[in-house]
Amino acid sequence: MERHEFLAKLGISMAAICTGCSLVGCGSKNNDPRPGTGENNPPASGTGNLFNVDLATELQTVGSSKVTDGVILVRLAAANVASSFTAVQVACTHEGTSINYNTGQGKFICPLHGSQFSTTGAVIMGPAALSLKKYAVTVEGSVLTVTA
Numbered sequence: 844m845e846r847h848e849f850l851a852k853l854g855i856s857m858a859a860i861c862t863g864c865s866l867v868g869c870g871s872k873n874n875d876p877r878p879g880t881g882e883n884n885p886p887a888s889g890t891g892n893l894f895n896v897d898l899a900t901e902l903q904t905v906g907s908s909k910v911t912d913g914v915i916l917v918r919l920a921a922a923n924v925a926s927s928f929t930a931v932q933v934a935c936t937h938e939g940t941s942i943n944y945n946t947g948q949g950k951f952i953c954p955l956h957g958s959q960f961s962t963t964g965a966v967i968m969g970p971a972a973l974s975l976k977k978y979a980v981t982v983e984g985s986v987l988t989v990t991a
């Protein structure tokens with residue numbers, strides 16, 4: 844007896860099996876696009892100072908980036924001033940995949956479906972429809988602080 848014949852005798856269709864599977868969530872993964880909810884994106888904790896970076900030792904070249912606590916911080920220019928940096932949520936607003944900064948194109952690109960975002964987090968190209976959350980950056984001496 845073939846499998847489909849066996850299932851037909853039991854009165855179980857493949858649709859019923861698949862529905863049951865989706866109800867219990869087998870094979871699913873967390874694709875929630877909110878920061879800190881996707882499986883690759885740790886939570887951006889609370890408000891206030893999220894993290895500090897010592898510019899004397901980190902992010903010394905234009906285009907370099909660092910991902911911490913659900914935030915991607917990128918150096919856009921050489922001077923150690925706040926306007927030389929941008930910090931946005933690392934989770935794509937489409938399905939939560941971690942975005943990357945493309946130095947040559949000067950924008951963030953999601954590797955999963957190709958959404959593109961400006962350095963301010965605005966959507967340039969979908970399928971993402973929502974902007975990335977942008978975080979404040981301050982620089983005092985060689986210490987950069989990212990703030991929610």
Ligand code: FES
Binds near residue numbers: 937939953954957958
């Ligand atoms: S998850 Fe980023 S474009 Fe789909």
